[in-house]
Every structure is written in structure tokens, then in C-alpha cells.
Amino acid sequence: MRHFVNLALVPFFLTLVVTGIMRFLLPFSLITTRVHIISGFAVLVLVGLHLISRMAYFKTVIQSAGNGSGNGRKNRVSQKTLIGVAGLWIILLTTSLWGLPPASQVIDTSYESRNRATIFRSDPQTVYKPVDDGMRLKRVTDSDASLLVQLDWSSSFLERYGQNRGPFSDSRPQIAIWAESETGTLIETLYLSETAAFSERFHWAGHQQRRVDILPIWRNRFTLTTGIAPDGEQAVFFSGATPEHSFSVHNYLKTDSNPFYLYVEINAPADPNDYFNSNREPDQPGYTKPGIGQPSVLYGAYIEPTEDKQYLLLDLVGHGGSNPSDGNIHYDLAPLTSARELVEKILVRVQHVEPDENNEEVQTGP
Incomplete structure (x- = not known):
């Protein structure tokens, strides 16, 4: 048993060290985190x-250091070691x-x-x-x-991409879901695919890509949150430290709030056409x-809090275009082919609240 424990510690400890270094130096990865946690439990x-097998040794060292029994030199070394x-x-x-030095400097x-x-990390209430x-x-x-969003892939999508679900696959579609005001200002990003959430550049579809090339409409809106333009430069309208983005879709889920848009941007990998x-x-x-290949496609819905309608289907409204730096919505859908067939439907359910006479919010809708 002793030999098994000693030998097994080597591979698990090395795995723990390597994945720990990866988590420190590289963007977050669910695979790396999973391996790190399991290796940690094993260690x-x-x-x-x-x-447990060395309990007798620890007992002897502690007793000799505490009562001064045994060789004096060894006792002094033991006491110094324990201290x-x-x-x-x-x-x-x-x-x-x-958070003091050196810990703060290392972090x-x-x-x-x-x-x-x-x-990007989504709100804890998402x-x-x-x-x-x-x-x-x-x-x-x-x-x-x-706010409930139900996205259903089409049968053609599942036939083409359903097999690309292995743990090391870099051929998964990238998705961004966000709420936006009537003036085009990002209110809150609700979801971003893991691959794109933690890095501006990552390996996707066999190539090193930028977030703005894959999800250009969302990434240009996201500049408001980060204060950093898609090209990595400080945004012109920001100076000094990046401000905290305090907007929340919560403020728009009241019957007396302003209408807003809900958008879903999707890009499938390696999907060119003529x-x-x-x-x-x-x-x-x-x-x-x-x-x-084909650019990202954008689905959207206009949500009015004063409307009784609780369920809405998002419509295909445009795409990201071949020039991702502009961040514009391109409404000409004619050049798209298979990109238009990725989604069967995107259903949204909105449940609003309205203030009562005591200024407390009460639930409306089903």
C-alpha cells in the first residue's frame, strides 16, 4: 500500500501542478479546471x-520537540523546524x-x-x-x-455540428446574448460562449481568431463595458481607469420601464459559401x-414592458458582415445560405413586475 501511495502521488501531483500553472497563465478553461479539481481530490x-502511515513519525517528532527528550541537538532542530x-x-x-505582498504581486x-x-462573466442571477x-x-x-431564452438548433445544424462535441473540439458555434436599449447602448450581456468569454484571441475552427471577427456586433457593443476597443486600444470616450459598468436588465423588467431589444448573435465555424x-x-x-466563412447571424426581438404579450419569437434581422471592425448590423440577408438555417427557433418569455401602492414590486404575467 505504501508503494502504491508513493508512486500514485507522482502523476497526480504533476497533473495538479501543470493544470495549476495553466489556470494561472492561460484563459479559463472548463476542461483544465475539471482535470485540476479531480487531480486535487486524488492528491x-x-x-x-x-x-496516516507516518503518524508514528509525527508523534515522535512532536513529543521530542515538546518535552526535550532524546538528543539535544535533534530536539533543537525539531523545534526550529516546527516554528x-x-x-x-x-x-x-x-x-x-x-491581499498583501507578496501574494498580491503574484496574483x-x-x-x-x-x-x-x-x-466576461455573466451575472450570478443568470x-x-x-x-x-x-x-x-x-x-x-x-x-x-x-427573462427566459430558449434556443433550439435546426436539424441541419445538428447533423453538421452535433458530432463536434468532444472535449478538445474547437469547432463549436459561438453565441452572444445581450439586452440593448433603443438607442443602441448595451444594457447587459447575458451570455457568452466559454471560448470567447475569457480571451480576445483564441483558437477556433483550426485558426487563431479574434472575438470581433466571430461576434462583431456584440464585441463592438461590449466596448462600453470594457473601455477597450476591439483592436485592443483604449476607447476614445474613456480616459483614465475603466469605469464599472453598472447597467442591468433588471431595471428594464418593470411595466413602467423603457422598451429594449434582446439580441442573439451566432457564428458557426468553417461555414463558407460562394x-x-x-x-x-x-x-x-x-x-x-x-x-x-459566412459571418455571424443576428436574431432580435423588441420587448415592450407595457405589452401583455409574454412570449416572443426572435427574428433573423441581419448579420455581422465581412468587415467586423464597424460593428454594424447588415440587413441584406441574400448573401447568406446555410447560416440562415442554424436555428429552428429562439423563444423568449418575459415576466415583468410593477410597483404597487406601497412602492413594492409585484409580479405580473403568468
């Missing part, structure tokens, strides 16, 4: 078994809890600290779940107002980078 069990271990543990624990060099402005034929998302509020492809010259209309 925890193995270390526990190792400590050193306890002191190091207390120092590192204290610096970690309060500041991590990927997440260096790229916190452009990393829950989403991928299902076999699509995705379900729900954004709730403290006042019981909610018009949108990488064989054209970069300055020609229809040119898209290798691996992208």
Missing part, C-alpha cells in the same frame, strides 16, 4: 493516506487573506488580473444549461421578474478570414 486522498513551518504557514495565509501577474477588463438540441437561459431578479469565403482578396466584399 488529497493520497496525501491523507501517506500521513519555521508554522511561521511560514501563518505568513502566507495572512498575505493571501488580506497581479496572472492572466485574469492582466485581462480583467475584457473577461443561469444557463446546454441541452442536446440547443440551450436554455434564465435571468432572474430579486423582485421575481425574469459569396463569403477566404478565397477573395481581403479588400473585396465578402472576404472573411479562414475558418470563419
